[in-house]
Amino acid sequence: MIELDGVTRRFGATPVLHGISLAVPEGSFTSILGPSGCGKSTTLRIMAGLDRPNEGRVRLNGADVTEATASERNVAMVFQSYALYPHLTVAENIALPLAMRQFSRLERLAGVGRLMPGAGAKRAAISARVREVAAMLGLDDLLERKPAALSGGQKQRVAVGRALVRDPSIFLLDEPLSNLDARLRVQMRAELAALQARTGRAFVYVTHDQVEAMAMSDHVVVMMSGRIAQVGAPRDLYERPATRAVAAFIGAHPINLLDVTLGASGACSLLPKLRVPGAAGARVTLGLRPEHLVPAAAGLSARLERVEYLGAEAVVHARLDDGTPLRALAPGDWAPPAPGGALSLAVAPERVHLFDAETGARLPAAAERVAA
Amino acid sequence: MRPLSLLALLLGAAVVLLPFFWMVSLSLKPADEIFSARVDLLPSRLAWENYATAFTEVPLARFLMNGVIVCGGILVFQVVFAVPCAYALAQRRFPGRTLLFGLVLAGLLVPFHVTAIPIFLGLAELRLLNTYTALIVPFVASVFGIFLFRQFFAAMPAELFEAARVDGLSETAIVWRIAFPLAWPAATAFAVFSVTAHWNDLFWPLIATSDPALATPPRGIVYFRDAEAGDDVGPLMAASVVVTTPLIAGFLLAQRRVTQGIATGGLKA
Numbered sequence: 198m199i200e201l202d203g204v205t206r207r208f209g210a211t212p213v214l215h216g217i218s219l220a221v222p223e224g225s226f227t228s229i230l231g232p233s234g235c236g237k238s239t240t241l242r243i244m245a246g247l248d249r250p251n252e253g254r255v256r257l258n259g260a261d262v263t264e265a266t267a268s269e270r271n272v273a274m275v276f277q278s279y280a281l282y283p284h285l286t287v288a289e290n291i292a293l294p295l296a297m298r299q300f301s302r303l304e305r306l307a308g309v310g311r312l313m314p315g316a317g318a319k320r321a322a323i324s325a326r327v328r329e330v331a332a333m334l335g336l337d338d339l340l341e342r343k344p345a346a347l348s349g350g351q352k353q354r355v356a357v358g359r360a361l362v363r364d365p366s367i368f369l370l371d372e373p374l375s376n377l378d379a380r381l382r383v384q385m386r387a388e389l390a391a392l393q394a395r396t397g398r399a400f401v402y403v404t405h406d407q408v409e410a411m412a413m414s415d416h417v418v419v420m421m422s423g424r425i426a427q428v429g430a431p432r433d434l435y436e437r438p439a440t441r442a443v444a445a446f447i448g449a450h451p452i453n454l455l456d457v458t459l460g461a462s463g464a465c466s467l468l469p470k471l472r473v474p475g476a477a478g479a480r481v482t483l484g485l486r487p488e489h490l491v492p493a494a495a496g497l498s499a500r501l502e503r504v505e506y507l508g509a510e511a512v513v514h515a516r517l518d519d520g521t522p523l524r525a526l527a528p529g530d531w532a533p534p535a536p537g538g539a540l541s542l543a544v545a546p547e548r549v550h551l552f553d554a555e556t557g558a559r560l561p562a563a564a565e566r567v568a569a
Numbered sequence: 570m571r572p573l574s575l576l577a578l579l580l581g582a583a584v585v586l587l588p589f590f591w592m593v594s595l596s597l598k599p600a601d602e603i604f605s606a607r608v609d610l611l612p613s614r615l616a617w618e619n620y621a622t623a624f625t626e627v628p629l630a631r632f633l634m635n636g637v638i639v640c641g642g643i644l645v646f647q648v649v650f651a652v653p654c655a656y657a658l659a660q661r662r663f664p665g666r667t668l669l670f671g672l673v674l675a676g677l678l679v680p681f682h683v684t685a686i687p688i689f690l691g692l693a694e695l696r697l698l699n700t701y702t703a704l705i706v707p708f709v710a711s712v713f714g715i716f717l718f719r720q721f722f723a724a725m726p727a728e729l730f731e732a733a734r735v736d737g738l739s740e741t742a743i744v745w746r747i748a749f750p751l752a753w754p755a756a757t758a759f760a761v762f763s764v765t766a767h768w769n770d771l772f773w774p775l776i777a778t779s780d781p782a783l784a785t786p787p788r789g790i791v792y793f794r795d796a797e798a799g800d801d802v803g804p805l806m807a808a809s810v811v812v813t814t815p816l817i818a819g820f821l822l823a824q825r826r827v828t829q830g831i832a833t834g835g836l837k838a
Contacts, residue, residue, distance in 0.1 A: 247731050267734040280732035284750045293746075294736035359736065369735075 198223045198399060199244055199367050204253035206239055213239050215423045216253065221367070221401055221416075226393045228402045228410035231420035232446070238371055240420070241403045245369050246270045258366055268297075273360035274369040277376065279352045281344040281359075288340040291358045292327045298363060299323065330358045350381045357392070368393075368400045374409065386413055407447050411435070419443050441482055441557035444550055450487040450512065453523050456554050457483055467497065467517075470546045473560065481560060484550030487512065490525040492533075496543030499523055504533045515540065589813075596620070596806035603802050619803035620811070626801070629808055631782065632789030636812075639704045639774075639785055640764045646709035647763055648756065655718030656744045660730050670719070676712035682772070689776055703777040704785065708767065714759050721755040722748055757826035765816055786812040 199221045206214040214236045221227045229237040242248040243255060246267035255263045262270050273294070281290050299319050331337050334354045344352055353373060360368055370389070374382045390413045393400045404410050410417045411431040419426045419434065427439040438444035444452050458480055459465055463473040465483070473481070490497075492513065499515035502522075506529070513525040513533070525542050527533070534540055551560040590610075595603060596619055598612040623629055657663075658670050688707045689698075697703050725748070733743045749756070767785075774788040781792065790812060793805040820827070 242731075245731075245735055247734060267731070268737045268739060272735060274732065274735040276728045276732055278726060278728050280726065280728040282729070282733075282747055284747075293733075293738075297737040297742065359732075 198258060199401070200254075200256040201240070201243070201250075202254045202256065204240070204243060204250040204255065206236070206243065206248065207251050213423055214243075214250070217420075217423075217425055218253075219418060219425065219428070221399050223399055224397050225415045226390065226400045226402065226413055227416040227418060228404055228414040229418045229420060230404055230407055230410040230446070231426075233405055234422075235420040236423040237403045237405075237420050241274075241369050241371055241401060244367070244401060245272055245274050247274075271363075271366050272369055273363070273365035273367075275353075275356045275360050275371065275373045277372040279344075279356040279376075281352055281355055283344050286341050286343055287336060287347070287355050287358075288324075288327050288331070290344065290355055291330055291336075291362050292323050294359060294363050295323050295326060326362060330362045333361070334358050349377055350385070353377060353385060357389070361392070361396070365398070368396075368398055370400060370402045372404055373402075375404075375406070382409075389413065408449060411447070419446065421446075437559070438484070438550060439559050441484065441552040444484045444552070448486055448488075450524060450526060452550075453483075453485040453487065453490065454552075455483045455485065455521060455523075457481060468544065468546065468549065471549055473551060476560070480554035482552040482554050482557070484552060485523075485544055486548065486550075487524040487526045489548040490523070490542045490544050492525065492527050492531060492540055493543035494541060496541040497523070498539060498541055501534055501536055501538050501540050503536060513540075513542075515542065592806050592809055592813075595802060596810045598803060600803055616803065619807040622801070622804040623808040623811065626804055627789055627792045627808070628781070629789065629811060632784050632786045633812070633815075635783060635789075636768050636786045638701060640767045642701065642705040643708045643767050644760055644763050646705065647711040647714050648759075650709060651711050651714030651718055651759075652749050652752070653741070653744050654715045656722050656740075656748050658715070658719045659722035660725075660727060660748075661740075673712050673715050673719075677716060681707075685773065685776065692777065699778050699780045699783060701783065704774060704783065707773065707777075711759075711763065713762070717755055717759050718752055721752050725751060754826050754829040757823045758829075761820055761823055761827050764819065768812075768816055 201217050201219045204214055204217045205212065217236075217240060219240075229240055231237045239248060243250050246255075246262065246265055246269070250263065253263075254261055257270055257272070267274075282293065285293065327340070328337075331340055334357060336351070336354055336358060339347065339351060339355075344355065347355065353376075356373065373389070374385050377385060386409060389400075389402075393413075402410070402413065411434075414431060416428060417431055417434055418428050421440075421442050427434060427443045429437075434443060434447045438447060441454060445454065455467070457465055457467055459473055459476050459478060461477050463476045463479075465471045465473070467483070473479075497517060499517050502514040502516060504514070504527075505512040509529045511527045511529055511531060511533070513527050515523050515525060517523055523542065552558060553560055594610060594612060597615045597617070598609075598619075599614065599616040602609065602612060654673075658666060658673070684707075692698050692703050692706075697706075729747065730743055733747050738746060769787055770785070771787040771791070774783075774785045775791075778784065778788070781789075784792070790805065790808050793801050793808065
């Protein structure tokens with residue numbers, strides 16, 4: 198397992214990471230999710246040893262590796278650009294990390310190692326291991342090709358193979374699927390998750406795509422502007438986002454965020470069924486997910502703007518009577534009124550997220566909803 | 570427009586090639602034709618004996634071998650020093666990197682002739698004059714080589730080297746196993762520049778050596794100039810042809826790589 202403890206990183210005077218503390222448990226698939234520029238790649242590079250924190254410690258399986266170089270840590274990394282060695286064949290690309298480790302061991306024997314009878318056997322062992330990994334990833338027929346002669350998906354597999362060939366204590370993946378087309382991405386997503394289950398090693402997966410993070414991970418670390426906004430299982434993030442920003446980031450359809458002022462008794466004029474005790478007169482942000490906002494006989498009254506028909510479902514763009522835009526999700530067979538027509542959108546009170554309008558923090562009072 | 574530019578190019582090529590053509594022609598002319606009053610582009614008969622004389626009158630084979638040793642030695646050391654320097658300047662972060670690269674660029678501005686005298690005195694002090702060392706050592710650090718390789722390495726994606734670090738390669742291993750093999754176009758271009766410059770160099774061998782056994786090809790050709798007997802032009806030209814041919818052949822073989830290397834290196838030839 199890998200742990201970050203109060204890791205701060207500044208580039209010049211610009212702080213990129215503000216005291217990140219994070220533990221990736223053994224055997225877990227952990228995603229670091231966040232918008233571009235939030236520091237997720239820097240975090241991964243610090244785990245890999247490609248970058249050093251200005252403050253804080255990095256521990257790998259309990260040992261402090263803060264000052265250790267990438268080659269001294271036993272980590273494997275898959276890069277966004279794959280970073281295959283263009284002058285080596287697929288087999289040589291996959292074999293290199295293994296060969297390097299063997300060589301360093303031989304070099305410790307003061308150069309006599311190469312002449313020792315074991316060298317041939319080691320070479321055979323490396324080549325057997327390369328073939329094994331290649332077979333696992335379906336690269337058997339490509340071993341003698343150079344990376345330039347491979348498709349994007351094949352390069353991706355080679356990059357994974359190169360990480361897989363030795364037995365690293367942790368796998369680090371930096372947006373490995375972002376250069377693939379949509380169909381291949383879905384396929385590789387499943388393959389990577391299966392691979393992680395098979396190796397039983399911890400995977401740290403950096404992505405800006407919340408769908409990838411939700412679909413593959415046991416744990417998701419959401420990062421926002423150099424800080425960890427929330428850590429949790431995908432379901433926690435979706436059902437109980439810790440801040441307004443996390444709520445806005447998670448979910449296939451962007452959440453509706455409405456700023457409202459609560460009434461004297463903590464009641465909300467917009468949603469009469471919702472009451473927040475002890476928050477009378479407070480400014481709060483309501484978070485309503487489009488998928489929880491469905492056309493119904495009674496509810497928020499709005500006017501239809503347009504409908505995006507997607508087959509199984511339809512995205513409904515509407516405006517509340519005060520002009521606030523709202524997205525809702527209707528079943529595909531829903532018969533919409535004419536554009537401009539009135540409709541009602543219902544939401545179950547327990548599906549409503551409440552955030553402090555000032556700080557964006559989730560309001561604990563949100564749990565105490567009462568049915569009117 | 571196209572035929573016009575073609576004509577201009579052909580004319581330019583003719584002007585450049587004429588001295589070479591004249592050299593080859595003279596090297597094949599019998600002695601009496603060389604000093605005739607008329608200008609004959611082609612010899613009346615092929616006087617191969619000029620070539621025989623060139624090889625027997627002076628130890629031409631020895632000069633060629635010296636050329637190979639000196640140019641080979643210089644090139645090997647230049648690459649051994651320039652490639653790691655260039656890699657460090659391009660792909661490593663360290664304090665003073667920009668300043669150091671500035672010094673490399675400044676070094677490009679200093680002609681060798683400026684430093685020749687101090688280097689000569691230093692070698693004399695070390696009693697190294699009249700050795701292969703004297704011919705090789707002054708050139709082992711090539712700022713041009715560092716510059717060319719640095720430009721090449723700077724254009725390579727940093728992720729490639731980071732992947733190598735994660736894969737367990739030391740920085741030295743990265744230089745020779747990853748960076749250098751990928752810099753072949755630059756290396757070929759640099760080799761052509763280096764070998765041409767040092768194969769043709771007469772200035773430094775003339776200063777640093779007086780022993781005929783150490784003479785490089787151009788230094789050796791000078792031995793045909795004989796103050797008493799006059800210049801032996803036929804064999805001189807034959808020797809010149811022999812000395813020039815390896816360079817031309819080498820350049821033709823490496824031509825495409827050289828253009829590629831210079832284009833990628835960000836230099837305009």
